[in-house]
Amino acid sequence: MDKPSLIRRRLPQLFAALSATLGGFCLGTVLGWSSPAGPLLEKELELSEEIISWLGGIMPLGALAAMVMGSFTLDRVGRRLPLLCLAPPFVLGWMLLSFCKDAWVLLVGRFITGFCGGAFCTACPVYTGEISEKEIRGALGVCFQFMVTSDGWRATCCGPPAGILYVYVVGKWSNLMWLSLLCAIPPILFFVLFFFVPESPIFLLSQDKTENATAALRWLRGGANADINADLAEMTETVAHARARKGKLKDMFVSHAAGRCLGIGLGLQFSQQLSGINIIIFYSVSIFVSAGSRMDPSDCAIIVGVVQVLATFLSTVLVECAGRRIWMMLSMSGMGICLLLMGVYFNLKNSDPETADHIGWLPLLSMCLYLLFFSLGAGPLPWVVIGEIFPGEIKGIAASICGGTNWTLAFIVSKTFVNLVGAIGTDATFWLYSGICFLATVWIFFRVIETRNKTLDEITKEIIGE
Structure with a gap:
C-alpha cells in the first residue's frame, strides 16, 4: 500500500484514538489538581491538613467505584455511549470544586471527578485496542498515557498541550476557582470530538449487529472504498472464539487461560502502582521542599x-520498535535506580548535610529520570497490554478488575507515604519502593508474554496454548 493510501486508512483511527484518549487528559487534570490545589485550599478556605489530604485521597476511591460500574456496562452497553455519558457529571464535579466552599461538598465534587476520570481508565484502552490495526495498536494505546501526562497525570499520572503540565502551569498562576474551571x-x-466516532466494531459484532459493525469499520479504515475484508474476518473470528469459550465471571477463577490473563493484568497494576509513582505525583512539591531545593518547588514540578x-x-x-516486555523491564529497572538515588540523597541529608548540599541537584535529576523511565514503559504499557491480552468475552470485567486494583493501590500508596516516612524515614521509604521496582523487573521477565505485532486472536491462542 502506497504512503498516501496508508495515511488515509489510518487517519480515522488516529482521530478516534485521540478523541477517546482526551479522557486521559481529563483524568490527568483530576490527578494533578491536588498538587497546586493543596496550598490554595489552605490559603483561601483555611481547610485543615486532614481535609486537604482526604481531598487528595478520595479521588482514587471515586475511580474505584467507576471500575465496579464499568464491569457491568462495557460488555452490555458498549464502549462509546458510557464514555459520552461521563462528560456532563465530569463538568458538574468541576463546578462544585470551583464555586463551593463547604468541605463536604468539595469532597463530593472530588469524588465525582475521580469517578469520571477512573471510568476513562477502563473504557479508553479497551476502545483503542479494538479499533486499531495491530501495526499501530501499541502507539495508539500509548496515547492514553500521553494525554494523562499532558494533563497532569499521576506523575507530576496513567497530549500536547498537556496534562500535568496543563494543571501545574495553570495552578501556578490561578486561584482555586479558575484552576477548577479550566479543568x-x-x-x-x-464530548464534542468523541460524539463523531463510531462504536467499537468488535462490540457491535458481539451484539450481532454486523451491518453496523461493517459501517463502523469502514469509517475507521478510511471510508466507503476501504478494503475491510481482512479486518472484518479477523474481528469476526475473534468474536466467534470468544463465544465458543463462553467466558463468564467464574471463568476468571476456573479457566487457566483467563486466570493467566488476569494474573498478568493484576501483576502489571501492582508493578506500576507499587513503583511509587503516586508518591511522585501527589507529593512532588513536598519532596522538593523536603530536599531543600533552591528552586521554587512549583517550578520544579x-x-x-x-x-x-x-x-x-x-x-x-x-513503543513499536521493540517488545512490550523489553520496554517494561527497562522502565522498571531504571525507576528502581532513580528511587535508590533519591534514598541516598535523603540519607546523606540526615547524616552528612554538607555533602548533600553539594549534590542538591540530585533529587530533581532523579525525579526527571524516574518519570522518563516511567513514561517509556511502566506508565502506558500496562494499559496497552490490558487492551490486548483478555479474551473478548471477559474483557470488560477483567479490565474493570485491573483498573479497580490500580486505584485501590493508588489510594493505599498515596495515603501511607507520610506514615512510612514517619516510621522508617524518607530514605528507607524510597529504598523500599526501589526494591519493589527491581522485583517487578524479574517478574515481568518470567511471567509477561510479548504482544507486539500480534492480532488479538493470536495473543489469546498463545495464552491458551493452542
Whole structure:
C-alpha cells in the first residue's frame, strides 16, 4: 500500500484514538489538581491538613467505584455511549470544586471527578485496542498515557498541550476557582470530538449487529472504498472464539487461560502502582521542599511535567520498535535506580548535610529520570497490554478488575507515604519502593508474554496454548 493510501486508512483511527484518549487528559487534570490545589485550599478556605489530604485521597476511591460500574456496562452497553455519558457529571464535579466552599461538598465534587476520570481508565484502552490495526495498536494505546501526562497525570499520572503540565502551569498562576474551571474544559472538548466516532466494531459484532459493525469499520479504515475484508474476518473470528469459550465471571477463577490473563493484568497494576509513582505525583512539591531545593518547588514540578510530556511523546515513537516486555523491564529497572538515588540523597541529608548540599541537584535529576523511565514503559504499557491480552468475552470485567486494583493501590500508596516516612524515614521509604521496582523487573521477565505485532486472536491462542 502506497504512503498516501496508508495515511488515509489510518487517519480515522488516529482521530478516534485521540478523541477517546482526551479522557486521559481529563483524568490527568483530576490527578494533578491536588498538587497546586493543596496550598490554595489552605490559603483561601483555611481547610485543615486532614481535609486537604482526604481531598487528595478520595479521588482514587471515586475511580474505584467507576471500575465496579464499568464491569457491568462495557460488555452490555458498549464502549462509546458510557464514555459520552461521563462528560456532563465530569463538568458538574468541576463546578462544585470551583464555586463551593463547604468541605463536604468539595469532597463530593472530588469524588465525582475521580469517578469520571477512573471510568476513562477502563473504557479508553479497551476502545483503542479494538479499533486499531495491530501495526499501530501499541502507539495508539500509548496515547492514553500521553494525554494523562499532558494533563497532569499521576506523575507530576496513567497530549500536547498537556496534562500535568496543563494543571501545574495553570495552578501556578490561578486561584482555586479558575484552576477548577479550566479543568472543566477538557471534558467538554472530549464530548464534542468523541460524539463523531463510531462504536467499537468488535462490540457491535458481539451484539450481532454486523451491518453496523461493517459501517463502523469502514469509517475507521478510511471510508466507503476501504478494503475491510481482512479486518472484518479477523474481528469476526475473534468474536466467534470468544463465544465458543463462553467466558463468564467464574471463568476468571476456573479457566487457566483467563486466570493467566488476569494474573498478568493484576501483576502489571501492582508493578506500576507499587513503583511509587503516586508518591511522585501527589507529593512532588513536598519532596522538593523536603530536599531543600533552591528552586521554587512549583517550578520544579513544572520541569518534571515537561520532562514527562517529552518522554511520553518519545514512547509513542519507540513503543513499536521493540517488545512490550523489553520496554517494561527497562522502565522498571531504571525507576528502581532513580528511587535508590533519591534514598541516598535523603540519607546523606540526615547524616552528612554538607555533602548533600553539594549534590542538591540530585533529587530533581532523579525525579526527571524516574518519570522518563516511567513514561517509556511502566506508565502506558500496562494499559496497552490490558487492551490486548483478555479474551473478548471477559474483557470488560477483567479490565474493570485491573483498573479497580490500580486505584485501590493508588489510594493505599498515596495515603501511607507520610506514615512510612514517619516510621522508617524518607530514605528507607524510597529504598523500599526501589526494591519493589527491581522485583517487578524479574517478574515481568518470567511471567509477561510479548504482544507486539500480534492480532488479538493470536495473543489469546498463545495464552491458551493452542
